[in-house]
Amino acid sequence: MNKTNKPNKPYVALVTGASRGAGKGIALALAATGATVYVTGRTQHEGDAPLPGTVHATAIEIDKLGGKGIALTCDHADDQQVAEVFDYIQHNSGRLDILVNNATALHDELIRPAPFWENPLDLVNILDVGLRSAYVASWHAAPLMAERGDGLIAFTSSFGASCYMHGAAYGAQKAGVDKFAKDMAVDLKPYGVAAVSIWMGMLQTERTARVIAEHPEQYAGFSELAETPQFTGRLIDALYRDPLRQEKSGLVLVGAELAREYGITELDGRQPPSHRAALGGPVQAHPAIVA
Numbered sequence: 001m002n003k004t005n006k007p008n009k010p011y012v013a014l015v016t017g018a019s020r021g022a023g024k025g026i027a028l029a030l031a032a033t034g035a036t037v038y039v040t041g042r043t044q045h046e047g048d049a050p051l052p053g054t055v056h057a058t059a060i061e062i063d064k065l066g067g068k069g070i071a072l073t074c075d076h077a078d079d080q081q082v083a084e085v086f087d088y089i090q091h092n093s094g095r096l097d098i099l100v101n102n103a104t105a106l107h108d109e110l111i112r113p114a115p116f117w118e119n120p121l122d123l124v125n126i127l128d129v130g131l132r133s134a135y136v137a138s139w140h141a142a143p144l145m146a147e148r149g150d151g152l153i154a155f156t157s158s159f160g161a162s163c164y165m166h167g168a169a170y171g172a173q174k175a176g177v178d179k180f181a182k183d184m185a186v187d188l189k190p191y192g193v194a195a196v197s198i199w200m201g202m203l204q205t206e207r208t209a210r211v212i213a214e215h216p217e218q219y220a221g222f223s224e225l226a227e228t229p230q231f232t233g234r235l236i237d238a239l240y241r242d243p244l245r246q247e248k249s250g251l252v253l254v255g256a257e258l259a260r261e262y263g264i265t266e267l268d269g270r271q272p273p274s275h276r277a278a279l280g281g282p283v284q285a286h287p288a289i290v291a
Contacts (some may be wrong), residue, residue: 010034010067011240012093014085016076016137017103019043020053021205022156025229026100026236027058031067033237038089040074040103050108076103076133086140095148098240099141101134101177102156116168124169131176138184138195146191152240153188155181155197156232157252162280178252182285185250194249198235199282201256201272202226227255227272231264238262252282 013030017023019041027039039062041055048054055071062069072088074081089096105125112119138153145151160166161174181197188195204226235258239245242262256274258264265271 010036011097012036012038012089012095013098013100014038014040014089014096014137014141015100015102016040016074016133018058019049019055020051020058022200022203022229022232023100023102024053024058024061025203025205025231026102026156026233027069028061028065029230029233030098030237031062031065031069034066036068036070036093037062038070038072038085038093040072040076040085042073042075044073076129076137077105079136082133082136083140086137086144090144096141096144097151098236099137099145099151099153100156100236101137101153101180103133103137104130104156104173110166110170119167123167126169126173127176130173134177134180138180142184142188142193145193146188149192151193152236152245153181153184153193153195154236154239155195157197157199159199159201159275159279161199161252162282165279178282181252182250185285186289189246189249192246194239194245196239196248196250197252197282198232198258199252199254200227200229200232201275204228225273228266231255231259231266231272234264235259235262238264250285252284254281 013035015023015027015037018027018039027037031037039055039058043049043054044056046054055073059069059071072085074085076082107120107123109119134155141153155177157174157177160171161178165171178197181195184195202225232255235255254274254276256272
């Protein structure tokens, strides 16, 4: 049984880094509820990036699903552009209910099996767009939510926060956003705003489709285990509507495990597995608070 029973009224959400991949899928899932979904991204025209997808195309798909899609071109490495996004949302919607911090600088050499010093130094940019950018976006979102006494800030993370996955920079970014959720939840608690980090499993995205096409023998059986990005979006929707949402604030959640709690499956009925046994589980925050 789905434990969520918050009224099914449209909300206002922002999903960062939504031209493609996890961000796009999450935005589309939120759109299916009738939400107003702001999406940010750098890609304005097809062909500008090595992978398909644009922020405007995502907004159009949001509209087709019954939501209201609003595309905002933004480079999350530029604090001024980020500030303008939140000014626009405040001016046009007057509120923000959900922020999904997903924008991440994923280098094309990310999955190249080599020691970190033999990979391009640019892989460390994930600590700028991916970690610092999530802090900046949350800094802007928090007062909008705190003023209304309601809201959810969600960080997209992965098992790479626990085990070795794609090298040191990737792991540090994932561990970093997990800590953001833990610590921001402390500050947000008096205002009724929740913060969580969600570990996604292997994802069916444009990037993974390209990798599978290049190395099909390494990814046999991938589709049976992989999650759609929409799956995480449906979890975020359910979490926002959960009347006991605050009990999960500050937690690092394994998406597949949260789905079982909420009775959520993929649209085809599959229940994506948790990889906790193989890759480790999240470490939750110690209850001590040192001001």
